[in-house]
Amino acid sequence: MGDIIYLILMGVCPVAIYYLIKTKPRGTAQPIAPKAEAAPYTPALPQTAPARHWSDEGRFQLEVVAESRYQATIRQLAGAHGEQSANARHPAILVPDDMNAYESTAVAVFLSGQMVGYLEPKQAAAFRRLLAQQELEGQPTSCDALIRGGGLWEGKRLSYSVSLDVEPLR
Template identity: 55%
Template sequence: MAEALNLAIIVVALLALFFLLKGRPKARAIPAGPGAGSYTPVPEGAPVLHWADGGGQFDVEVLGESRYRDTIRRLAGEHGDGKADARHTALLLPDDANPYEDKAVAVFLSGEMVGYLAPKDALAFRQRLARQEIAGQLTSCDAAVRGGALWEGKRLAYAVWLDLDLKG
């Protein structure tokens, strides 16, 4: 009798798990490129603060650059066969409306989207905003577009780096 009851409980649990997983909504796919119907936030107004505490280290990398590689390549400027090191001012926008990441921070150079902070960096950055009592506000920092050197006849990838201290 106890074996039959245990078996019945296992069957019911497996059926419930099956229907729970089967009925889950499918995640939306991220569109392939920046103009392909993708979500893009828009920064409004002037930055309320320029972060100048990175000490010229440029050790926070922007993610998702592959979606914006043409924009980043253009922002790297002409640099011949060597690597680029083009300096810009980055706008950092806490993106609460982002449908893919709830704590996203979008990064813009010269008014154009170039990617997002990594989730752990975005969380640390939002905590800094809260400590400064400017949560959710547009801020800026120095940025560098690096990479793009020629190697074995091919152009290497570019990356965007921010001069931002996320430990402080």
């Protein structure tokens, strides 16, 4: 008799579970309201003149990161370049971003007063050490920047990148 009850339970339970999953019984839960989109954080560009201008003789080896978020701005700054890749130079302002919620050593990069990305975290930490050595902590500095990319490939515009003319950071 016990075996029969066991077999019945083994047959009824999977059917009950299947029914509950497929019918999605209605509860009294209230629908969840969609979260409001917060405006993306952008650090303020100081109105003071840069404390120093950096240069690495035009090598442009330091890459800006997170520029995918700023592609529209970078595309505008790149200017018209047809189907070929852009090769547009701009003055850049490097701003230590002490209010960044994600990276305590963040350094924001601005071209023509518009945010275009950040230094990679390890590079930003090294850059901040360099600022401290030069007694320029927290101050904006400048360098030249180069916008590359954005050419057409198979009918689609490729992404842009921004490189800075700053000596390699260690």
